[in-house]
Amino acid sequence: MIARTSLLLDQPFFGVLALALNLIEDPTCDTAWTNGESLGFSPTFAATLTDDELMAVVAHEVMHCACGHPWRRGSRDARRFNIAADYAINPILTEARMRLPDCALNDPQYAGRWAEWIYDRLPPSPPQPNDPSGSGQSDAGGLGEVRDAPTEATAPTEADWQQQTAQAIAAGKARGNLPASIRERIEEATRSRVDWRSLLRRYAQEIARSDYSWSRPNVRYIPCGLYLPELRSHECGRLAIGIAAVVHQPQH
Numbered sequence: 001m002i003a004r005t006s007l008l009l010d011q012p013f014f015g016v017l018a019l020a021l022n023l024i025e026d027p028t029c030d031t032a033w034t035n036g037e038s039l040g041f042s043p044t045f046a047a048t049l050t051d052d053e054l055m056a057v058v059a060h061e062v063m064h065c066a067c068g069h070p071w072r073r074g075s076r077d078a079r080r081f082n083i084a085a086d087y088a089i090n091p092i093l094t095e096a097r098m099r100l101p102d103c104a105l106n107d108p109q110y111a112g113r114w115a116e117w118i119y120d121r122l123p124p125s126p127p128q129p130n131d132p133s134g135s136g137q138s139d140a141g142g143l144g145e146v147r148d149a150p151t152e153a154t155a156p157t158e159a160d161w162q163q164q165t166a167q168a169i170a171a172g173k174a175r176g177n178l179p180a181s182i183r184e185r186i187e188e189a190t191r192s193r194v195d196w197r198s199l200l201r202r203y204a205q206e207i208a209r210s211d212y213s214w215s216r217p218n219v220r221y222i223p224c225g226l227y228l229p230e231l232r233s234h235e236c237g238r239l240a241i242g243i244a245a246v247v248h249q250p251q252h
Contacts, residue, residue, distance in 0.1 A: 003054040011096065013172040013186070014059040017066060020156070020164055031103070033145035034061040036070035037155050052099040059098055060143050063089040066165040066190050069115060070149035071158040076119060078148075084119035085146050092185045104143040112188065165190050 004023075007015030018039070026033070026040035033040045039061050046054060064070065069085045083105060090104055091111035100106060110118050149155060169186060172178025218230040 003058045006055050013168050013178050014062050016168050017062045018058050031144050032057050032061055033147050034064050035147040036065050036149040053101045056098040056100050059093055064146040065161050068158040069146045081119055082146050085115040087118050088115045096182050
């Protein structure tokens, strides 16, 4: 695709990472999609774009992979997560002065946020993008679709993309063709995220469990001469959560 060659020349960070994806012409999709291994695109949709917009679409799918979106949906609703992921990466592309198609979901209020944070704060009925296919509906939910990563052992992993992204950032920094502001945005967006709520929930479930214990025998069976363990339930008490805010003082 000419767009990948143009990215290599004009935006090498995105261009180098785009080469890691297998290019697939897919007339069954509305716009474009990626699963961390391939980049599929609708030839009909591509034909409606300018060269600059096509470059932005490729960079958009690349950023889904760089941010680990194909591996992070979990049990979340696929379409809603796709919308959240689009909101997370499109401000970066705008700051990189890329020309996003009109169907792109882009809202400055989500700049600097990651997909999971946005997902939890989207309105019950997220805004619908313009339908790029003219079919009356768009399964992608925005500029392109992020699909779950394949599970084959040979498929790229999130760790593989983290390594490639870090190398691309370092290469762009060394060559001086990746502006510092964009580099910081990308590094922030691609940093591994751990949802403290999920960790806390898992911890509470582990300590608030029911299990058999020999510390107290089951009194029901003692008259029968049987010494058996009793089912004990351990409840999690009241938890106090403190959130510390780190304030960076400006340097003079």
